[in-house]
Amino acid sequence: xxxxxxxxxxxxxxxxxxxxxxxxxxxxxxxxxxxxxxxxxxxxxxxxxxxxxxxxxxxxxxxxxxxxxxxxxxxxxxxxxxxxxxxxxxxxxxxxxxxxxxxxxxxxxxxxxxxxxxxxxxxxxxxxxxxxxxxxxxxxxxxxxxxxxxxxxxxxxx
Amino acid sequence: xxxxxxxxxxxxxxxxxxxxxxxxxxxxxxxxxxxxxxxxxxxxxxxxxxxxxxxxxxxxxxxxxxxxxxxxxxxxxxxxxxxxxxxxxxxxxxxxxxxxxxxxxxxxxxxxxxxxxxxxxxxxxxxxxxxxxxxxxxxxxxxxxxxxxxxxxxxxxxxxxxxxxxxxxxxxxxxxxxxxxxxxxxxxxxxxxxxxxxxxxxxxxxxxxxxxxxxxxxxxxxxxxxxxxxxxxxxxxxxxxxxxxxxxxxxxxxxxxxxxxxxxxxxxxxxxxxxxxxxxxxxxxxxxxxxxxxxxxxxxxxxxxxxxxxxxxxxxxxxxxxxxxxxxxxxxxxxxxxxxxxxxxxxxxxxxxxxxxxxxxxxxxxxxxxxxxxxxxxxxxxxxxxxxxxxxxxxxxxxxxxxxx
Numbered sequence: 001x002x003x004x005x006x007x008x009x010x011x012x013x014x015x016x017x018x019x020x021x022x023x024x025x026x027x028x029x030x031x032x033x034x035x036x037x038x039x040x041x042x043x044x045x046x047x048x049x050x051x052x053x054x055x056x057x058x059x060x061x062x063x064x065x066x067x068x069x070x071x072x073x074x075x076x077x078x079x080x081x082x083x084x085x086x087x088x089x090x091x092x093x094x095x096x097x098x099x100x101x102x103x104x105x106x107x108x109x110x111x112x113x114x115x116x117x118x119x120x121x122x123x124x125x126x127x128x129x130x131x132x133x134x135x136x137x138x139x140x141x142x143x144x145x146x147x148x149x150x151x152x153x154x155x156x157x158x
Numbered sequence: 159x160x161x162x163x164x165x166x167x168x169x170x171x172x173x174x175x176x177x178x179x180x181x182x183x184x185x186x187x188x189x190x191x192x193x194x195x196x197x198x199x200x201x202x203x204x205x206x207x208x209x210x211x212x213x214x215x216x217x218x219x220x221x222x223x224x225x226x227x228x229x230x231x232x233x234x235x236x237x238x239x240x241x242x243x244x245x246x247x248x249x250x251x252x253x254x255x256x257x258x259x260x261x262x263x264x265x266x267x268x269x270x271x272x273x274x275x276x277x278x279x280x281x282x283x284x285x286x287x288x289x290x291x292x293x294x295x296x297x298x299x300x301x302x303x304x305x306x307x308x309x310x311x312x313x314x315x316x317x318x319x320x321x322x323x324x325x326x327x328x329x330x331x332x333x334x335x336x337x338x339x340x341x342x343x344x345x346x347x348x349x350x351x352x353x354x355x356x357x358x359x360x361x362x363x364x365x366x367x368x369x370x371x372x373x374x375x376x377x378x379x380x381x382x383x384x385x386x387x388x389x390x391x392x393x394x395x396x397x398x399x400x401x402x403x404x405x406x407x408x409x410x411x412x413x414x415x416x417x418x419x420x421x422x423x424x425x426x427x428x429x430x431x432x433x434x435x436x437x438x439x440x441x442x443x444x445x446x447x448x449x450x451x452x453x454x455x456x457x458x459x460x461x462x463x464x465x466x467x468x469x470x471x472x473x474x475x476x477x478x479x480x481x482x483x484x485x486x487x488x489x490x491x492x493x494x495x496x497x498x499x500x501x502x503x504x505x506x507x508x509x510x511x512x513x514x515x516x517x518x519x520x521x522x523x524x525x526x527x528x529x530x531x532x533x534x535x536x537x538x539x540x541x542x543x544x545x546x547x548x549x550x551x552x553x554x555x556x557x558x559x560x561x562x563x
Contacts, residue, residue, distance in 0.1 A: 036365070038372055040380060043550045047543050049381060056381045056388075112380070116388040117365075124212045 055091025064108025169532035197356035378544035408432035
């Protein structure tokens with residue numbers, strides 16, 4: 001709806017509340033963030049983004065499933081993501097290219113938070129944006145830790 | 159997108175053609191384009207204030223309402239202050255225009271006389287004496303050499319005749335066109351009243367309208383389109399904010415200069431000249447001419463004042479071109495100076511004054527859109543993804559359509 005009033009019982013808000021990035025936000029703050037997001041629907045097997053593309057923002061899975069695969073190998077599955085998961089988060093921080101491909105495994109609903117809109121959130125609602133940034137930093141730190149552990153295990157194995 | 163978008167000649171040709179077509183279209187609906195353009199300027203001027211208000215915990219709707227209400231009050235107050243002055247001035251504007259034109263002619267005549275005194279070889283040859291006899295007649299008496307006194311008297315006569323002729327022309331022109339000007343003003347005022355209204359909705363519903371437009375974009379083009387919107391908005395914001403900053407700097411420099419020179423209403427004149435400079439080249443010349451005429455009219459005894467004003471204008475113009483412009487508007491468009499000049503000339507040729515005024519912002523937007531659309535339609539992978547998604551949709555639509563057996 002273009003000029004309608006926001007619905008306080010928006011089911012999308014309930015779904016977003018379960019996303020790790022937004023777990024520190026109140027429903028009011030979440031409604032503010034939701035107002036910046038773009039909803040998309042993908043059919044099963046539709047590509048969401050390709051490796052090598054310039055990323056513009058992060059995607060959150062609302063329903064359905066998304067697989068993240070490494071380039072040049074559709075079977076090399078990195079992640080299989082369901083409702084509440086998010087991907088492409090590095091593009092929220094800088095203008096880097098996507099390092100993997102994202103493809104809908106089944107009919108999928110996602111919402112996208114564009115980098116420029118996240119930056120505007122930092123300006124207008126810095127408290128909300130800093131809570132999201134803090135959660136994002138925690139997620140990235142956990143992934144880095146896991147990557148270091150994996151590298152060590154690989155090193156010991158060889 | 160860090161790397162500069164490199165467009166080929168075909169994309170650039172498309173950009174130029176699209177810009178010209180848009181300028182022609184905009185010229186036909188100028189009554190609508192102008193309030194929208196002014197609303198866009200007001201939007202970029204006010205959106206930082208709205209953001210500040212939102213950051214302080216006010217809802218967007220309330221922040222937009224407060225800021226737009228303040229703008230309206232400000233404009234009404236300006237109107238209430240200026241309208242009586244304009245009304246008073248308009249009652250004798252025919253005389254005033256004549257007075258300014260008269261001062262201009264005197265200034266030119268003085269300049270010519272001074273130049274002739276300073277540089278002898280530019281001295282005009284004296285007009286041949288009117289003997290009343292046929293030219294080349296055998297009985298023509300040998301011409302007597304004019305004395306300096308008679309030459310000066312002739313010059314004074316010529317100047318007086320030229321001034322009189324110009325006064326007549328100005329009087330006839332104002333007589334003929336005063337009705338047209340009043341009608342034109344009456345036609346523009348209602349559309350200009352739309353400016354605060356359009357600004358209000360730009361501020362309130364701009365982000366929602368963007369999302370509404372993005373919804374119509376196919377998935378394959380989604381991220382690129384988001385980027386396109388961002389680039390266009392960024393381009394327009396930087397252009398208009400740059401333009402406003404440059405106007406303020408120009409007005410400040412000129413106003414300070416006029417104040418030092420002792421002109422009446424220095425900052426009003428400076429503001430007027432700075433706003434007129436929005437019209438590339440012609441606007442600057444027009445603004446300069448206006449102030450020179452005012453200086454010549456208000457201080458007829460101060461012979462050097464108009465020249466000092468011209469000097470000040472040239473100084474500020476240089477500051478503009480080499481300091482202010484690269485720091486403000488120039489940064490926003492990243493355009494080659496030759497392309498800028500050619501496009502301004504082309505804009506003027508296809509859409510007149512409106513084209514001159516609109517060519518840069520229109521070109522800025524079309525350039526970004528053209529570059530990204532050019533990139534999209536030549537990206538085989540994105541096109542393949544689009545076709546793949548359509549194929550999936552068609553398959554889905556056909557599911558269970560045909561019964562087997």
